[in-house]
Amino acid sequence: MRKKILRHQEFFSTQSKQGDSLVWKNILKCKELIHQGLIWIVGDGKDIFFWRDNWIENRKLLDLLEIEDHDTMDLELKVSDFIEDKQWNGHKLNLYLRNQDIVQKIIGIPIPISDVKDSFC
Numbered sequence: 001m002r003k004k005i006l007r008h009q010e011f012f013s014t015q016s017k018q019g020d021s022l023v024w025k026n027i028l029k030c031k032e033l034i035h036q037g038l039i040w041i042v043g044d045g046k047d048i049f050f051w052r053d054n055w056i057e058n059r060k061l062l063d064l065l066e067i068e069d070h071d072t073m074d075l076e077l078k079v080s081d082f083i084e085d086k087q088w089n090g091h092k093l094n095l096y097l098r099n100q101d102i103v104q105k106i107i108g109i110p111i112p113i114s115d116v117k118d119s120f121c
Contacts (some may be wrong), residue, residue, distance in 0.1 A: 042109055043116035045079030050096075055079060056105060065099060079118075086111050 005024060006014060012035060016025045040048045040055035048055050051062050052075055062070060082089050082096075088111065093103045 038120040040079075041119045041121065042079060043112055043118040045081075045083050045111075045118060047118040048079040049075065050077040050079050050081065051075050053079075056102070056109070061097075061102070064102065065097070082106075083111060086113060 005020075012031055014028060014031075016028045020028075036054075038054060039058045040053050042048065042055060051067075051070070051073060052060055054060055057064060061067075067073070077096075082092050088107045088109075090103070090107060093106055094100075097103050097106075
């Protein structure tokens with residue numbers, strides 16, 4: 001599918017085109033459901049949304065911290081915004097998260113030494 005259909009595109013940003021098969025169009029209709037079931041593995045952190053993706057304890061931080069009112073939050077923050085020189089920025093994590101247990105769990109997630117993209121399972 002990557003070679004034939006996606007080529008240089010990312011699956012979750014792909015839109016259905018007029019000539020697409022019915023099967024492919026239906027797969028694209030399920031993107032959100034597929035995305036909800038993904039568990040991210042931290043690499044460089046550039047593809048993982050800090051608040052909205054399943055990356056810590058296989059959950060979203062919004063759900064883990066039971067945050068319902070997120071109108072004033074920057075939901076576009078990426079995990080990479082909290083990584084400096086291939087290490088977690090503990091100071092910045094503490095500014096955004098008041099829960100020390102969660103901060104410690106995040107700091108316990110290893111950051112690859114080499115440049116590795118985020119992956120999911």
